Amino acid sequence: MRVAGRVVTPEGVIEDGEIVIDGGLISRVDSTSAAHDGHWIVPGFVDIHVHGGGGYTFTTGDADEARKAAAFHLGHGTTTMLASLVSSPFELMRSATERFAPLVDDGTLAGIHFEGPYLSELRCGAQNPEYLRDPSTEELTELVRAGGRAVRMVTIAPERAGAIEAIKLLVRLGVVAALGHTDATYEQTLAGVAAGATVGTHVFNGMRPPHHRAPGPVFAMLGAPSMVCEFIADGTHLHDGTLAFATGVTGPARAALITDAMSAAGMTDGDYELGGLAVTVADGVARLAGKDSIAGSTLTMDAALRRALGAGVSMVDACRMASTTPAGAIGMDATVGAVRAGLRADLVELSEDLRVVRVMRGGEWV
Structure with a gap:
């Protein structure tokens, strides 16, 4: 599974970011050229x-x-x-x-x-x-x-x-x-x-x-x-x-x-x-x-x-x-606690005005 957006990591914001998820864990966090809707992706x-x-x-x-x-x-x-x-x-x-x-x-x-x-x-x-x-x-x-x-x-x-x-x-x-x-x-x-x-x-x-x-x-x-x-x-x-x-x-x-x-x-x-x-x-x-x-x-x-x-x-x-x-x-x-490879895939997608759009826990949207 891949999740794209403005990804917030402890080190900074990846404006065009992509999180790769495998087996309920974050396997990779990359920059991407794929289009996204401008939503924030922050850690659970x-x-x-x-x-x-x-x-x-x-x-x-x-x-x-x-x-x-x-x-x-x-x-x-x-x-x-x-x-x-x-x-x-x-x-x-x-x-x-x-x-x-x-x-x-x-x-x-x-x-x-x-x-x-x-x-x-x-x-x-x-x-x-x-x-x-x-x-x-x-x-x-x-x-x-x-x-x-x-x-x-x-x-x-x-x-x-x-x-x-x-x-x-x-x-x-x-x-x-x-x-x-x-x-x-x-x-x-x-x-x-x-x-x-x-x-x-x-x-x-x-x-x-x-x-x-x-x-x-x-x-x-x-x-x-x-x-x-x-x-x-x-x-x-x-x-x-x-x-x-x-x-x-x-x-x-x-x-x-x-x-x-x-x-x-x-x-x-x-x-x-x-x-x-x-x-x-x-x-x-x-x-x-x-x-x-x-x-x-x-x-x-x-x-x-x-x-x-x-x-x-x-x-x-x-x-x-x-x-x-x-x-x-x-x-x-x-x-x-962070968007980082190796951690559980707990993510919150926020709209541009910072309202919760959807929540992921352990790689599953809940």
Whole structure:
């Protein structure tokens, strides 16, 4: 199979490009003299932080809902995703791990991301404070054993008691340790980085704001060479100027666009639920009912890409941030995340105005 268009690779745009696909893999990327319709061909998006979409959620641990949420985001170009859960009782965490493990085995999901419950009460945002607690190495060990390779990432507030030990354990177990929903100081954040944390969970959001005399977690994460920083590019969580500044600091190699989407993504305004908390969506913005706290987003990755471009990020860098960098953050860059020979043929065809035309996963148009 051959796919032609304006092909975006990590190295640049091939204006008249052709991708040759064999056995579900990209076998070659060439220039061509063949005519094409001017559409963009970009790598399938990799969303490492998403709670649901299309009216369905990952947060209850229901496998059927998870398949439908994954299918919704696949239609928007996300060919690789982590199912993100929110702070929950351990029993739900374990049951979700067991139910989602087969979806990881069959490729529906790339893994599970536990965003909590080891988070700061002060910076918990739309997390249910009833379930917050100090990190438990016993719980983490049991979850990893229950899920095999399913547990891919865990977000922890590094200032909590036992956090450093938990981060070191995750690293030993081959699980990505992320820092987020934190009131940590600059020094406490860097202690988490030194322990092995490599991802900053939706940087700026759910954490102590930076101050020039107390830089806190934001400056620590933006400045740490080993940290990939997640950014929610929806214009609500981050001003476009903030997004442009932050990605200018990190560069595309350390910036990962995420959706942080909840079940309301792709749906109408109204009343929803996230982790047992009531959420109201108005004008496409999700907030805890009756409060000002943002509760996830209604974003999709194609819209995040467009937002990044609107903020001044180049097409090549935006695609790296939407695909290549997040794939590397979860250890999957040898398989997915770029238009490159030898990788899985995950592609998104975008119209000239950057709308999804069709999506390919593993060499098949879906």
